[in-house]
Amino acid sequence: MKKLLALIVFLHTTAALAQDARPPAQSTKPAAHAKSKSGPPKSLAEKLLACLEIDDETKDRLDCYDAAIPPKPKPQAAPANANGVMDCRFVKEEDERLKCFNGFAEKIPKFSSQ
Numbered sequence: 001m002k003k004l005l006a007l008i009v010f011l012h013t014t015a016a017l018a019q020d021a022r023p024p025a026q027s028t029k030p031a032a033h034a035k036s037k038s039g040p041p042k043s044l045a046e047k048l049l050a051c052l053e054i055d056d057e058t059k060d061r062l063d064c065y066d067a068a069i070p071p072k073p074k075p076q077a078a079p080a081n082a083n084g085v086m087d088c089r090f091v092k093e094e095d096e097r098l099k100c101f102n103g104f105a106e107k108i109p110k111f112s113s114q
Helices: 002-020 044-051 059-068 085-090 094-105
Strands: none
Touching (some): 044 094, 059 094, 085 094
């Protein structure tokens, strides 16, 4: 009986201390996925597909791609044939980078949510 009473007191004390704990400090920077209204963060493929909805050959579409995959232009000329979408970030020329992203984003299969 004493053990049961001691266990109840211990659990009650632990629960009380847990309620008094301060919540973690909020950072001043918004989370990367805070822009989305609901749901889990989007995958890279979903971000690239969303960029395809923006008018083609516009700075807005390139900015969308650059937000998904930040550019890291190389001082030397990048290879003309990118092996993957991540290679597009190394292309310095904006028009060429946009064409590179478009080529890969258009190949992503579009699955309906129905």
